[in-house]
Amino acid sequence: MKAVLIAGPTASGKSALALDLACAIDGTVINTDSMQVYRDLRVLTARPAPEDEVQAPHRLYGHADAAVNYSAGMWVNDAVTVLYEAREAGRVPIFIGGSGLYFKALTRGLSAVPPIPARVRDDVRARLAQGGPEALHRELSLRDPMLALKLKPRDRVRIARALEVVEATGRSLTDWHREGLPPLLPPEGTVAVFLAPDRAELYGRIDARFQAMLGQGALDEVAVLAARKLDPLLPAMKAHGVPALIKFLAGEIGRDEAMAIGQTDTRHYAKRQFTWFRHQLPEFQWVAPHEARGWLANALSLRGLN
Template identity: 70%
Template sequence: MSERHPIKAVLIAGPTASGKSALALELASRAGGTIINADSMQVYRDLRIITARPTPDEEARVPHSLYGHVDAAVNFSAGAWVADAAKTLEEAEADGRLPIFVGGTGLYFKALTAGLSAVPSIPAEVREDVRARLERNGVEALHAELARRDRRAAERLNLRDRTRIARALEVIEATGRSLLDWHNEGQPPLLPKNSFRAVFLAPERDELYARIDARFDAMIGAGALREVERLATRGLDPLLPAMKAHGVPALIRHLRGEHSLEEAATIGRADTRHYAKRQFTWFRHQLPEFEWVTPEAARGWLENGVRDPG
């Protein structure tokens, strides 16, 4: 790493609507940084508005990477993101820029700092067969099948968690081994201990929820419904990650006449608030090395923790 930067990278995490992107932009502008997306929904090019990706003007101010570079038809994985992030990290370092990872996807940050499990790619025919059985027989039947073949994995999963149940069954079917076993054989972290500075923005809950609600309404006003309508016309598998982005399922149901727009917005706002609550819990238990600060204290964190290059 260039002597201009005493640390290898900066990691800015936090719940949705906590002000991460603004903090990253300020730091990148001051420190000669490259902003690298660490949000699993902002990778999809189809979903700029509904996922609150940086605006074109913001992207023009400093280099941004891994935003909107994946088609919604792709089941983009954490492993694929790590491979992309490794290349971007090398490019930023070669250019003498400070890599600034920003987002709310805990698994991405854990992969950066603790490594990632080595689950092999699942053949498309296996994935399609499992999903067909899920649609035909229902999630309860699939969970029962998983319990027969991989009891340990089944016991750890919520009985209604369609995506993770299908994933665990795909892995045991394709590899003959439990997903839990693969998780124990991981890849090393991209960022070794003490090579980075990590912060988690933790707003007061009521304030955060108000910001989430206001931002969702603003996204509707900015064209999120038209964006989701274009996505819906593609007829993609509803289990794909992009099809489950917060607000997307409810807005699709509105477009089908199943909800009013206000009902869909109410569902979208509530889903986003619930997700923010899970983000607090996940980071607290899984990534204790992150420093928790309020958004108001973030500027002081910048001043004291990350020096300008010089």
């Protein structure tokens, strides 16, 4: 089945483009963003507005709880169901988001790492909290020395993940990555575009949007999330702006400082998105946002999808 893939950095106009396209070609908009899966963070992750969601089917938005360590593997499993639904309804699937790993899993396949038992994950994170990342890195050096050499001693998330995998499976994460699962959508079956706005203009939009979010309910979202006392290593707890806003709500930093941290983190993330897609998914066509509608219309015409 043909599909459209719309990627790009945060605040580049992807959601509006996807909605316009879905209305024009009877498409189903499918979230391909690792943070917009969480129901707890509609405002702070810039999920589509409810009035937009009624104009065309939207799937995989806000369907996961913040307490869930939602992964690319879980997303692929959910995407299989959504693809089947779109096929049955005769609609074109439109995958839209900024998470490069999700797009790579979609078109290139995914590593076959089995689920990690909760007891193993809890034990590793307890040791991380007690001894810090450097101590865990020393453990990893004994269990998986080749991978440990590639990780910085203070990279909490990757060290914990690597140790979880080797303790649960007896094999290195690197070994599991070699044994991948097949892609859902081979690249030749897709029209793939990456929105590439001017950097300075994009960073200005990021700053303005984050500031606006604070007045649109983002602080309330984070206050509710903070009250749950969830594991700080969970993906939702590391969403851009969440750690800084939690510190602000706790009285540890001022509002302006929290906002500046959130803006800076988001700009840095956008920069990483440019780099990641350039090197990891070169099949995406880079297009300026104001040219994207015309480019897609032409590409879809050539594929017989419009």
